[in-house]
Amino acid sequence: MEQKRTGSRTLAGDAYEAIRQAIGAGDFKPGDRLRFADLQTLCNMSVTPVREALARLTAEGFTVLDDHRGYSVAPLSLEELRDVTATRQLCEGEALRLSVLNGDADWEARLIAAHHLMVRIPQVRDDMPTAMREDWEVRHAAFHAALVSACGSPILLEICEKLFSRADRYRRLSVSLDDGARDVAGEHRRVMELALARDAEGAASALREHYGLTAAALEGFFAV
């Protein structure tokens, strides 16, 4: 089984990327079991790197492990959505507050640049080409990362990163839901402007509200 590296330096890293993307793309649905046989076929490699990839994904909350019954995609639930949102409001809110207090001109530049890249893609819609939508997701994540990047606490940053991707699973469920009623771009802009104006509390509040609105928009999905 001759093997080529794609992005990372180990097969386990490639497997991590591949499986994570497959989950994000909906190839595996929440609750689905992840059989090693399938994943080995998907990734075209042996069991060992797949196992390591699943260990990492489990640490980040994408998958869950049941001893001797293997891994499965972490289920989504209304409870967890609310929990993730509340914890995000706490952690990312504080991280943004610290960023505004500590951030230098370099941080401002990073933030403006990330925002610009994000708004260059006009509008997120279901009928967009998948590649472009995926591109927006990446830039959206980069914008949120830039916001908190100057908080000065690597540990808090790591927590924020994990919470973001955990919440992202919910948001990706509904690309079409958030049209019309909400002005997501405006919310983003407002957070950035408050941050650049060095209004730490205001920016943190706006960010928390932004997350609250996002969660509220998603709750409809679970009312079914």
Next chain:
Amino acid sequence: MEQKRTGSRTLAGDAYEAIRQAIGAGDFKPGDRLRFADLQTLCNMSVTPVREALARLTAEGFTVLDDHRGYSVAPLSLEELRDVTATRQLCEGEALRLSVLNGDADWEARLIAAHHLMVRIPQVRDDMPTAMREDWEVRHAAFHAALVSACGSPILLEICEKLFSRADRYRRLSVSLDDGARDVAGEHRRVMELALARDAEGAASALREHYGLTAAALEGFFAV
């Protein structure tokens, strides 16, 4: 290589416990490389479960992975101590606040019980038998876990747990340091009493102060 299960249901679980304990006991010092050959001898098993154990430990910050150079014990530093402390004050402070607001009589009982078990062991000293000191560590962890256990947010709880064990590595460095000048038992009691009196803000403040004092006492170790 005939193998027996000790505590968990898989060898990987046993390896996780064994390696974590070996790090806690100081058999491996911060920065030390963790060679698979050594760990396989220590755990008496093949490479696969050891690898999975290290993946979990890395996710929790006990070890770090350098591609193709293997795992090593995560280094300790003054910066990380301060970072962990600040993040803990944020997360555990809020978790305790929520616990006080949400906790029922069952939570009160758990808290009182955990505290009682902890104070039954008179005083933590260097000349104590290792088993008893280890016992106190376990009960100390259980007390802190009980404090936040009613916060209602599984995700926040998980974060608190990880932060606690991450900070615990620093505290274990200095069992002898905290004698005389500080009244650790008093600090614990005060936090509990404020929590039971349903003073959410007061309890959270006392807990944050408790962590601040602990960190301050430890800073001396890195001044060398």
Next chain:
DNA sequence: ATGGAAAAGATTTTCGAAAATCGTTGACTC
């Protein structure tokens, strides 16, 4: 001596198969 390339050694990473475990099916008893 110094610098760099090539070989040797040490270690991680990966493989493919064997062993262990779990859930299910079907036979047997009460």
Next chain:
DNA sequence: GAGTCAACGATTTTCGAAAATCTTTTCCAT
């Protein structure tokens, strides 16, 4: 018919060795 238990099939978990990669040593040319 309900309940228990053994045997089977599916799947995870683990093994021991091979392959890949990094580090160190050695050797040669400058």
